[in-house]
Amino acid sequence: MQTQYVRWRFLLFLISLLSVTCFSLHATDFVPIVSNFTKKEYKAANQNWTVGQDKHGYMYFGNNDGLLRYDGTSWELFRIPGNRVVRSLLIGQDGRIYVGSYEEFGYFEPKPDGQLCYHSLSQLLKNYTMQNDEIWSILSIGGKIYFQSFTSFFVFDGKTVTGCREPLTFLIFNKYRNAIYTHVDGKSLSRMDPATGQFYPVIAHNAPPDPVISILPYDAHRALLVTTTGGLFLLDGNQCQVFKNDANDLLKKAQANRAIMTKDSVFVIGTILDGAIAINKKGKVLWQLNTSNALQNNTILGIYCDKVNNVWLALDKGVSLIHNGGNVHYVAAFQPSIGAIYDVNIDKSSIYIGTNQGLYIGTVSNLSSNTKSLSVQLVPQIRGQVWSLARFDNQLFVGNNESTYCFDGKNLTPVCDVKGGFCLKRGVINGQDVLVQGTYTQLCIYKKNIRGRWAFSNVVDSFINPIRYLEVDYQGTIWASHLQLGLYRIVLAPDLQHIRSIHLYTHFDGKTPTNITVFKIGNRVVFNNGVRFYTFDDLSKKIIPYDLLNNGLGIFASAYRVLHFRDDYYWFIRDEDAALAEVTNDKVTIVDVIQYASLPGETVDKSETILPVSDSQCLIGMENGLALYQLPNQNITNEVRFPLAIKSVNAMNMDNSEQFRVSLINPKPLPFRLNSVEFTVAFPNYNDLDNIYYRYKLDGFDTRWSDLKTTPYQEYTRLPYNHYVFNAEVVTSTGKVVDRISYSFEILPPFYLSIWAKLLYLMMFIGLVLVAIHRTKIFLLKKKAKIEQMHTELRRKEVEEREQRIMRLEKEKLETELTLKSKELASSTMSIIKKNDILTTIKEELVYQKKQLGTQYPKKYFDKIVHIVDENLSTEDDWAIFQTNFDRIHDNFFRKLHERYPELTSNDLRLCAYLRLNLTSKDIANLMNISLKGVEAGRSRLRKRLHIPPEKNLTEFMIEIK
Template identity: 50%
Template sequence: MHINILPKRYLFLVVIFASIFSFGQEFTPIVTQFTKKDYNASNQNWSVAQGKDGIMYFGNNQGVLEFDGSLWQIHQIPGNQIVRSILIGKDNKIYVGSFEQFGYFERNNCGQLIYRSLSEKLRKYKMQNDEIWSILDFNGTIIFQSFTSYFTYKDGVVKGYRCPFTFLFFNLSNHKIYTHTDQYGFSLFDLKSNTFKSIFNGTLKKPVASVLPLDSARSLLVTNSDGLFVYDGKTIIPFKTEADNDLKKSEINRALISPNGTIILGTILGGVTAISKDGRKLWALNTSNVLQNNTVLGMCCDKNNNLWLALDKGIALIHLNSSLRYIHSFNPSVGAVYSLSYDEPNLYIATNQGLYKAELSISKKDIRNLQLESKIKGQVWSVDQFNKQQICGNNEETFDVSPKGISKLSPVKGGICIKEGIIHGKDVLVQGTYTSLCIYEKVNGTWVFSHAVKNFLNPIRYIEIDYTGTIWASHLHQALYAIQLSPDLKKIENISTFNSLDQKHRLPINVFSVNNRVVFTDNTAFYTYDDIRKKIIPYNELNKSLGYFSHAHRVCHFKANLYWFIRSGEAALVQVKPGAIKVLDVVHYGLFLNQAVDDFQNIIPISENECLFTLDNGLALYQNNNPAKQNNTANLKIKSIQTSDDEFKEKVYLPLTTDPIPTTPFKRNNILFTVFYPQFNNLNNIIFRYKLEGLDKVWSEPTVASQKVYRYLPHGEYTLRVEVQTKDGIKLSATSYTFEVDPPFYLSTAAKILYFLLIALSGYGIYAYLHHSFQAKKEKIKQEQEEIRRKEIEKREKKIIALQNEKLESELTVKSKELAESTMTIIKKNEILVTIKEEVMNQKKVLGTQYPNKYYDKLIRLLDENLSSEDDWAIFQTNFDRIHENFFRNLHTKFPELTSNDLRFCAYLRLNLSSKDIAHLMNISLKGVEVGRYRIRKKIGIPSSKSLTEFMIEFKE
């Protein structure tokens, strides 16, 4: 690295020459801010360093803060102490220093950071309020330094040394260690002898905060409040800069020289300042523009020349490698910027507050002498340059602006847009306003207002004129007009109105020109006009090549075939060639702290390679030929593979190496992959996509997440493939990881052996069981056959007995019938005897005494003795009960109130005997029979509608 320091005699002239320029505002680098809400740790950060893998590490009040481009993570040290200092060793160990504690983190084979304390290895030294403020690597010896002590670590041995005086930070320059001590002032430290040697020079009045190598022989000495000096080993001379006055008030705390030779100074009170190698102030960042805090506690340039600041409040990433520079805000405010025009060195700025004029130096990247043009106030929509003539469209009128003065050009209010073209062979300007189309023509080489087109009253936002002279004008809110003027350009000869581009949706339509071809957009896709078919058609080639930038709402020409396509939140620089449309770069408006003028973003070229982005009270400078954009690549890497059995409660990490192929048990088949892509130039333009071969058939949808989880993976071998790309689809890097999920135990080799043994055992068991079952079945069959034979014998015996019983029953039935018949015969006999008795009694009445009583009584006695007796009834009852299935018993059980005489009456009813027969059998009158019927009906409770005889015949229970 080589920095040219001007000879002493020229330094004074440089400072005087710089002072004659009035105060200006610099285009400063883009800054990305990180607050504690972003990284979820303490506000205060003390140091910063980058690992060989590209990951950034910060010394934070809560520990070591890690950022891989996507994820933040905090790593604590014993006692949860503040980490003051960080150094990445050549062995990629992360050496850290804290209060009475120092050591290092290193990653294990699973990618996890493990802390090893070195202070615990101290022998013959007791730490007493030692706080490690800086760490450096001196020829393989790691030196941890506090303000009164220092500690060395080499070959596993840790030693401590205490000094009787205090000193500031150790600085390494040209293989020597320098520091500032209370006793010796600026000193050279000899590690071998552990001594400090004073470098006496009366030039240094303030302590040296930092020593930076300028070349192999010279060092830059940075004092905290007395400026910069050059030391060549013998003499110390001042190094004058344009920022000396500010730096002396700000108290320099940290310093470094970037890879491109820029001197960067971090201060306690004034943020950070960049100085060129010839002492010119390049830019300054502090709370007056973009920083959230003015106290810089640590600095580091990463591999891509981005500058990281560890601040007293938060972290700042300064994009030194970016194509963009930025004026955060004008003071006083100019309002929202709508358009620009640059006529070197004059810059005309159209804003909602009026037209501003300033002097722009592209080489110095600053704007000076900013002032409002008093004649042009209020909303200014456009300022355009035509042949060195500035035409400004104002809310009230249109003006001609030149360095000599401002004159009114047109009385028509609200000039919004203006375009040059050829209509009917005439070179004209066509201006869209709030109401009219205005025509300008050249008079003596100067554009002058000619007239407003008749019978056209519409507010126009954009205008393009095609090769046929057709004016394409987009309405401020809706519709598109294709206008053909009369030869005198004063009236409309033909006008076509398009309310929709896709014939479905009525959306605002904008019109632009790309490579001399008129294109239209409704914010969903681009269209063009087909001259042959005379209709608007989709511009498929452009839409396909632009990807999601086909939703752009504005197109701005940069140069040649380069165009800016602007959509919500971002702009793409696109090279448009026939058959080769390519997105070259993407700029996110989020980099400008959301200062975009929504729907009115504009990008205006100011030179062959520079253009300006319009912002709300600000501007951004884009450099297309920025050499710092080189070496802007990184490699996508696997950071960790975390496995778990259930919702990642039990964390187990797989090794990052795949030789041999890592495996995880089936019970831990939930896997969380974490990848990182340590490229910090455009954090908002990075997306990832994943594909797990063995499971996924296609790639996942692109996502900003650097973590991917797969749950409940089946057993088998898998390969995770990951790609990182820009949002417009440009592939940046890729990586892969092969691993295996072991089969579940029931499919493992041990399980298969166990299954074989179980099968063999089961086979033997089945054989034994079957043999035993066969024998048992055989015995059972034998017993069953014997039982069958026994049952057959019993059955035959029962059948014989049944036949015998049946025979007996038949005989009994026959006999019962015979007895019943004989009983009926007796009944008939009784009827005859009753008849005879009545006849005898009648004769007695007639004969009286003629019929001797002794004969009469004897005859009556004989007749009564031969009538039915109780014995006859008992025989009848027994025979009847056998025939009619225990009729009397069942009837008496159900109706216990029935008397024996009632039961007898019921038996006669069941035999369906007539009342007369019943009267004869019971030796009662017919009236007595009816009384008996009524008495029985009442006792058994049957309704009058039911026949008592039928009830007795049907009764079985």
């Protein structure tokens, strides 16, 4: 209290000194992180009435359109007959989801394929007629299920359903200590006797004036009663008294509607007018959520605490999830806004927040308890961008745009007028204990003065560069990260004012120039180029990869900022997330990961800050807000976690015209036509929704795991027939496998490859073999017959050739004989011609001698000789003999010629014969006893009768006649 008083007195002094009004903010409570779901996400009506969770971890919501199911990734809607509103639901011990609606109630039950199937129980009613019965609550008592409307209730014993109408009106049924309690008009809180269905008043004294809508366990003997507008009461036996708490006035105005007790014994009450409020057993308000800070609607129609202590709200508009089970429990948003938070520092109960608007100082209380609140005020002396808050020996240095200030708990004074104090680090350089500051332009050196207080000493000469991060190693070397150019290695002279040596590293491993950051882990200075970590090797005097970090951090090896938590624990920060890792000399272990997407506010890009406030807690700076992180208890091993499950398996044909939902238990083999299979998995764990990834592998098809995906489904198309095993794994961003599952199935061969088809193919093959054998035999027989025919034909041809040779020989012989005969005939003809010539000459000589001798040559002798000569000249007898021989040699030449040309005379035929013998005109004249002119005239006459054109040779024509 004394420290707080001193601080406020100092602030008032500053206000009066500077005559500036201090900007102040009201106390801001830390409230839980909330995830909101709208109708666009779950694709159903706005209004939700009730909520529950089954043994698999799935969440169910009663919606105006039906029953909603949520598995952490996807939503499904299941309708009831008539598409009625689901007002109430109960997850039974038997796994059924009992639901109630207007004049309709029943249960959904999962089929072997995972699909929910509805069974109506209201149709089993006998001797009962419903009259505007709306089922508002469902309870399980003594193995029976009770469905309650305002004037009736219905009991299902597992086989039959009975209805009971009462002559009174009651509100919601409540289960307390295995009995049913409800508010009955005219009787206040009453207990129902299940055996008789009678209602008996419970409270004898000081009954609440308003209806009791919920009864919750408070301790071993007392119950907490929540009334609609009368506040909270404690019931002990039949005695009732007001429960004093900080929320009574609010609850009376907001109209309580639903209430639960969480697993950490916190009462959460949902109201009609002002959201939800949480109260501990001491009556202290822990938080309130409404449309002003987290919720999308103020009307709470249903409320439920799940198995990991998260609270679900069914709203008049949407669904909200209050994350009580996560490691980041609470977050504060400032009203009005204080801007983007770049650094935070805490000293006992005082908090200092550096933003882009200036420095805020305030009080933070009870960070270690369930009640957390924050109150801050703007320091008027420091305005504009505050980059860093660094505390050394109870002196807080504030790096501001204009200058650097020092606050020692009493006095706030400027210590350095160099603009833009980015960072401030402590180290020993040349044996001197110093602070080194990186700014927009220069390196600044701070030393302790004679009073033992840190004070500005000097700037480093000849160094003008903007330095965002820096570290001093054990040798006194300054490693300074330029905003853009790279990394400086600076060795100062003993006077700490001059640079003895300097080297600029623009890149590592020959890569392109990049922004390089520098941090210290333990006593080792490390660097990061946005890809992996490096360190300086003192022996080789080179920068080398830091394999211990790179291998142990996985994807967080690309962290561009490192912040110390405690001991060997460090935060490694990236754009989307931050990992808390334990770094020892031989091992790096990732302890936890924060996904920035899970926080309601945005972080400050590239300047995220995480401040330790205890050994187990950190504050996370954001845009106009702070989140409180709680380190997980490593000793707790009984954390509730629902296993990864196969939610559905759908088989489809090639064009999706036929679909089949496959059983999840002992599935039957799939026909080949349904060889496209889609798997949907579910991992209903709601605290790490942004740090869950899936990967898949199909044994028998895939050779490696798929890449990490955020989608919980995987499809395989046109799978060959085979036995397969589908494998799915849930993996965190660090690569840790959280859970895995397998599912075996078989795709049958197509009909043409089935056993029956193979038997048919075997029979067909045997038939084909037999046919082939038969055809082969026929072919061989035909071939044999063909060969025999060929042999016969060859023999025939040989005989024919032999006969033809004989005939040719005979023909040649005949032709030879014919030639011979022709020659003989020609020779004979020539002989006759010669004979006739001689005889003619002799006759002419005799006639000449007779004329010369006259009478001297007796006529008697002359005539005798002339007669002998005339007798031996060619006669008709010679011609007849010649014609006969000519026809014999020349194949009836005269007969054929006479048949073709009957008008030919005997002299014409004789001339034709002589022409065929190719005799000269002179020879022909001698044979025919005519002159040469007579021969020519005969030729001319013959040409006309034979119709031979002038250009045709007459002798050739005769030779060609066959």
